[in-house]
Amino acid sequence: MSVTSADAGSGIIHLPLDGPPLAVGQDALDAIGAAWGSDASTIVVPVERLDARFFDLRTGVLSELTQKFVNYRIRLVVLGDVTAHTEASGAFRDYVRETNAGDQVWFVADEAELATRLGVDA
Template sequence: MTTDTLRDVHGVPVLDCADDGPVLRDGDAALDVIGDALGRGAELVVLPVSRLGDDFFQLRSGVAGEIVQKFVNYRLRLTVVGDIAARLAASPALRDFVTEANRGRQLWFLATRAELDGRLRPAARR
């Protein structure tokens, strides 16, 4: 198992979670990642899609809301990284949720870590 790493992305401390870590199935599981992020001084957590259970992407389950709310409560930003195109195609509600999330600053869904670099570039933050 690889480990989560703290890195600086354009002045933002980012906890980059390993692809093969434990799956977050609820808000309590998210607290482990949050505790690690806060302990390392991170402001943003990058979580691979592989670390989220299927329930996260089924909005009726409430799991996405529960996990995201934990990050909000602890004032940590969250970026989910990976390909979710098939899930978006299958769910108009999820597509709307992702579109709205990507307009803000608290939660982003990005295909690659390189996209995060672009979003955090100082000119892009204005």
């Protein structure tokens, strides 16, 4: 699992835009291992790195992947535009709204929104 950046002391790692999609539980565990190896508590995953089935709640991919992050207490941040998916699925829209109200799984449009959520300067 390659990491584009791990800001020293920030506790945040960013997966690179290019790379294999996160599609199964082992992919989440690999990302969690990268987070632990960098002493990070947050991992930022570009929306493009998520398997297309992630956005269809009926497949179970979203719940399988996010549950791994929750179980290991690593915050998952999905970075990018998910508007097409929230417009296509009321269930996914509700999921995004509910998880964004919490602290474990976030969907943010860009780095500025992430910085705001983290309470830091962009």
